[in-house]
Amino acid sequence: xxxxxxxxxxxxxxxxxxxxxxxxxxxxxxxxxxxxxxxxxxxxxxxxxxxxxxxxxxxxxxxxxxxxxxxxxxxxxxxxxxxxxxxxxxxxxxxxxxxxxxxxxxxxxxxxxxxxxxxxxxxxxxxxxxxxxxxxxxxxxxxxxxxxxxxxxxxxxxxxxxxxxxxxxxxxxxxxxxxxxxxxxxxxxxxxxxxxxxxxxxxxxxxxxxxxxxxxxxxxxxxxxxxxxxxxxxxxxxxxxxxxxxxxxxxxxxxxxxxxxxxxxxxxxxxxxxxxxxxxxxxxxxxxxxxxxxxxxxxxxxxxxxxxxxxxxxxxxxxxxxxxxxxxxxxxxxxxxxxxxxxxxxxxxxxxxxxxxx
Amino acid sequence: xxxxxxxxxxxxxxxxxxxxxxxxxxxxxxxxxxxxxxxxxxxxxxxxxxxxxxxxxxxxxxxxxxxxxxxxxxxxxxxxxxxxxxxxxxxxxxxxxxxxxxxxxxxxxxxxxxxxxxxxxxxxxxxxxxxxxxxxxxxxxxxxxxxxxxxxxxxxxxxxxxxxxxxxxxxxxxxxxxxxxxxxxxxxxxxxxxxxxxxxxxxxxxxxxxxxxxxxxxxxxxxxxxxxxxxxxxxxxxxxxxxxxxxxxxxxxxxxxxxxxxxxxxxxxxxxxxxxxxxxxxxxxxxxxxxxxxxxxxxxxxxxxxxxxxxxxxxxxxxxxxxxx
Numbered sequence: 001x002x003x004x005x006x007x008x009x010x011x012x013x014x015x016x017x018x019x020x021x022x023x024x025x026x027x028x029x030x031x032x033x034x035x036x037x038x039x040x041x042x043x044x045x046x047x048x049x050x051x052x053x054x055x056x057x058x059x060x061x062x063x064x065x066x067x068x069x070x071x072x073x074x075x076x077x078x079x080x081x082x083x084x085x086x087x088x089x090x091x092x093x094x095x096x097x098x099x100x101x102x103x104x105x106x107x108x109x110x111x112x113x114x115x116x117x118x119x120x121x122x123x124x125x126x127x128x129x130x131x132x133x134x135x136x137x138x139x140x141x142x143x144x145x146x147x148x149x150x151x152x153x154x155x156x157x158x159x160x161x162x163x164x165x166x167x168x169x170x171x172x173x174x175x176x177x178x179x180x181x182x183x184x185x186x187x188x189x190x191x192x193x194x195x196x197x198x199x200x201x202x203x204x205x206x207x208x209x210x211x212x213x214x215x216x217x218x219x220x221x222x223x224x225x226x227x228x229x230x231x232x233x234x235x236x237x238x239x240x241x242x243x244x245x246x247x248x249x250x251x252x253x254x255x256x257x258x259x260x261x262x263x264x265x266x267x268x269x270x271x272x273x274x275x276x277x278x279x280x281x282x283x284x285x286x287x288x289x290x291x292x293x294x295x296x297x298x299x300x301x302x303x304x305x306x307x308x309x310x311x312x313x314x315x316x317x318x319x320x321x322x323x324x325x326x327x328x329x330x331x332x333x334x335x336x337x338x339x340x341x342x343x344x345x346x347x348x349x350x351x352x353x354x355x356x357x358x
Numbered sequence: 359x360x361x362x363x364x365x366x367x368x369x370x371x372x373x374x375x376x377x378x379x380x381x382x383x384x385x386x387x388x389x390x391x392x393x394x395x396x397x398x399x400x401x402x403x404x405x406x407x408x409x410x411x412x413x414x415x416x417x418x419x420x421x422x423x424x425x426x427x428x429x430x431x432x433x434x435x436x437x438x439x440x441x442x443x444x445x446x447x448x449x450x451x452x453x454x455x456x457x458x459x460x461x462x463x464x465x466x467x468x469x470x471x472x473x474x475x476x477x478x479x480x481x482x483x484x485x486x487x488x489x490x491x492x493x494x495x496x497x498x499x500x501x502x503x504x505x506x507x508x509x510x511x512x513x514x515x516x517x518x519x520x521x522x523x524x525x526x527x528x529x530x531x532x533x534x535x536x537x538x539x540x541x542x543x544x545x546x547x548x549x550x551x552x553x554x555x556x557x558x559x560x561x562x563x564x565x566x567x568x569x570x571x572x573x574x575x576x577x578x579x580x581x582x583x584x585x586x587x588x589x590x591x592x593x594x595x596x597x598x599x600x601x602x603x604x605x606x607x608x609x610x611x612x613x614x615x616x617x618x619x620x621x622x623x624x625x626x627x628x629x630x631x632x633x634x635x636x637x638x639x640x641x642x643x644x645x646x647x648x649x650x651x652x653x654x655x656x657x658x659x660x661x662x663x664x665x666x667x668x669x670x671x672x673x674x675x676x677x678x679x680x681x682x683x
Binding site: 010011012013014015016017018019020021023024035038039040041042053054056057058059084085087088090091092093094095096097098099100101102104105106108109112118119122123125126129130132133135137140142143144145146147148173175178179180189190191192193195217256257259260263275276277291292294295296297298299302310313314316317318319320321322323324 | 391
């Protein structure tokens, strides 16, 4: 797995881990450092730093023995396992946060379309057992929930192509251009961050591309083997697409009703304007793709630069209006209520990750 | 150098777990090296009782945070003592097979928020200590699936804790269309992540009604408020349906549009009917929900709204604003 897990170093996490560690080690004399680190999902260095602390610990009340645990870097030896009474070494019940973190994640993953049915069944069984074992601690887990979005059929095909190492043919929708293009891709991995994406090597552009599954209009698994070049997998946790410094700059000024732009478009800066709006500077390899944004904004904002982009939006609007000649003017007063109403349709807003300038 | 906090917490935990009778604060203070070093007789710091008490209380809270049930009992001499009873701290028996273990292993990796990532690993480690099978690399054979739950909002953690502990909060919230944030007083019920964004559902005390907030619009700190909830918490909180309706996903009407042949694939994908007109245009019937006007305008001259008149007027209105720009 390439994703870099978040690994906070803090005393609570370390204590929690060491408490489980003593239970685990008590039953496994001579356990290998490598195996224990893997079982605990930590690096060998982290494990060794735990092993440095443990010899200072014990049920030290009135001269109880300290834990005589040491390691030669290869194996772990505990010379006085009796120093820890049986009751202090039993597996501990789950805390509310632990039960919540595990159960919410398990429920979310179990709804992923494309998860192999046998894996889903295993996860559902495991979830039920953990709920039971957690008892009351499981209660608060209903206060947090996560839904992954993805297209079931497309997901299953991509997943299968990756498993069988086969090339895919897709018809892919690019919102920037409002067009469908056909391409052959060698899929590398599926990533779910809100939406689900496939990271792949695009044979047409000979480059790494990220495709959002709900924009795949058609998909076929080809007979050719998939042969992506060896590329380093990036940590996609922050943003799927990072604009490059050399990309052209676009400046957009929005009123209060257009502030959502700053939430949806990765940008270099967003400065407050006196009217409650924002002046947003962003970079995109293809400024023409932002014509959609200019049109959507309407009276809530305008493109300041480049001027050609502003012109093309104006031009498009004028052309569109010719179809409505003779239509009476719209009601001029519109009540914009909405406590937290979205000023956009979520399905229509490009959220950054596209597939590059094509 | 002061003794590391993890060492101090570990010793306190082992003492409380290992004892059969309640241990007094004094006993703990005299026997745990970290306390002795900081507050022992040789140390002589004035007011050290207060600072010891504060540290001791914090340490107990920290241990409770990681799941330890610590009881406070009075012993025969009327002195307060502490212990972590075996019965209340033992994980009930749980047997998971290799497949189930692998599935949980995958799930435990999805959090990208430090506290929850730590808690999920902690849960897995406790299960591991209880015999959860190992050495099965989840999906190792095909390693394709990498679900991640993004959490970028600073308000997430305090709100998660407030939901957990049922604690009222106050925060500054900037509505989508408002220039300035406004303070809101909320009894938080639940957090939900949909399409990569987090939302909070709760009782808005100022509005006297249920409200859903988007976390990215909370500005500044989330502050805790004392007291209890004044409104009942519903059994089922449906954030998703509320948000979906803002996003135009809930459509109760339909609209008729003309769309240039070959253009607007997403509109076609949502259409309930498509009819070729033969003049380079198609006629589509599409669901009409909140936000459709803004979406249609994005397609510029490739879309013409036929009906209803209201939608047509909204679209013309928007186009005029851009044309004037």
